[in-house]
Amino acid sequence: xxxxxxxxxxxxxxxxxxxxxxxxxxxxxxxxxxxxxxxxxxxxxxxxxxxxxxxxxxxxxxxxxxxxxxxxxxxxxxxxxxxxxxxxxxxxxxxxxxxxxxxxxxxxxxxxxxxxxxxxxxxxx
Amino acid sequence: xxxxxxxxxxxxxxxxxxxxxxxxxxxxxxxxxxxxxxxxxxxxxxxxxxxxxxxxxxxxxxxxxxxxxxxxxxxxxxxxxxxxxxxxxxxxxxxxxxxxxxxxxxxxxxxxxxxxxxxxxxxxxxxxxxxxxxxxxxxxxxxxxxxxxxxxxxxxxxxxxxxxxxxxxxxxxxxxxxxxxxxxxxxxxxxxx
Numbered sequence: 035x036x037x038x039x040x041x042x043x044x045x046x047x048x049x050x051x052x053x054x055x056x057x058x059x060x061x062x063x064x065x066x067x068x069x070x071x072x073x074x075x076x077x078x079x080x081x082x083x084x085x086x087x088x089x090x091x092x093x094x095x096x097x098x099x100x101x102x103x104x105x106x107x108x109x110x111x112x113x114x115x116x117x118x119x120x121x122x123x124x125x126x127x128x129x130x131x132x133x134x135x136x137x138x139x140x141x142x143x144x145x146x147x148x149x150x151x152x153x154x155x156x157x158x159x
Numbered sequence: 160x161x162x163x164x165x166x167x168x169x170x171x172x173x174x175x176x177x178x179x180x181x182x183x184x185x186x187x188x189x190x191x192x193x194x195x196x197x198x199x200x201x202x203x204x205x206x207x208x209x210x211x212x213x214x215x216x217x218x219x220x221x222x223x224x225x226x227x228x229x230x231x232x233x234x235x236x237x238x239x240x241x242x243x244x245x246x247x248x249x250x251x252x253x254x255x256x257x258x259x260x261x262x263x264x265x266x267x268x269x270x271x272x273x274x275x276x277x278x279x280x281x282x283x284x285x286x287x288x289x290x291x292x293x294x295x296x297x298x299x300x301x302x303x304x305x306x307x308x309x310x311x312x313x314x315x316x317x318x319x320x321x322x323x324x325x326x327x328x329x330x331x332x333x334x335x336x337x338x339x340x341x342x343x344x345x346x347x348x349x350x351x352x
Contacts, residue, residue, distance in 0.1 A: 045334035080341040081309055083290055088196070088310030094205055096187045097180060100212045107213070113176060
């Protein structure tokens with residue numbers, strides 16, 4: 035095996051993918067050529083350094099930003115603030131609340147009419 | 160695909176927001192780290208990572224389940240990274256900034272070497288900087304392959320699914336990428352870039 039052929043096997047040797055005869059030939063090539071052996075050692079050291087260095091930084095929390103983008107692009111269909119749901123359930127749901135408000139308005143109108151504060155428009159009599 | 164992932168996927172296709180939150184929490188680190196290594200800039204990486212998850216939310220029905228969810232996410236992230244690199248290069252060209260200078264300025268702290276002890280701090284810091292510069296000077300495909308295999312320890316089958324390249328091609332391109340990284344790193348260490 036020439037030095038050039040051995041260099042082509044650096045990655046496979048690093049990953050321990052060489053079969054037995056290839057591994058023996060590769061080891062023999064390194065044993066015969068001290069420069070090649072140093073090259074392989076330095077190659078492995080570089081990859082080990084890259085492996086150790088990877089992922090040394092802390093990752094940010096992406097969720098709030100993702101939710102904000104989805105809320106904006108879906109025009110509130112997803113990740114909306116759900117104001118009414120947060121208020122509670124039952125009587126505070128939007129439809130019952132609207133009916134209650136209508137009832138209150140009707141009562142106020144009737145009371146004010148009976149007291150003579152406002153008068154019924156002629157067209158409604 | 161494992162049962163847990165299948166259940167999560169079912170909830171995701173129903174646009175269950177809690178399920179989507181879980182997906183983001185589970186996979187945000189892997190997506191962000193890949194993008195940081197590809198783009199070399201923390202703010203760009205964060206922006207693109209958020210876009211990746213928005214794309215996932217929109218196109219979850221397109222996931223057929225023939226690979227792991229994480230592999231699919233890697234594929235989407237890699238495509239987004241390629242598009243952003245093209246966009247940034249185009250913008251740099253429009254601003255008449257030389258491409259070499261552009262690559263240098265993008266070579267931010269994508270990764271930082273961790274020294275084994277205090278005595279090695281200075282030496283390790285310098286080696287980390289050289290490694291970073293060597294890595295940033297590689298082509299984007301080489302950075303992707305190194306990142307997936309040597310930093311995230313993915314299998315060749317997973318890399319095939321992410322890149323769409325046959326396994327033999329992945330191996331030969333990865334070897335070229337490793338040799339290029341090593342040679343550029345050595346040149347920087349010797350002070351002969």
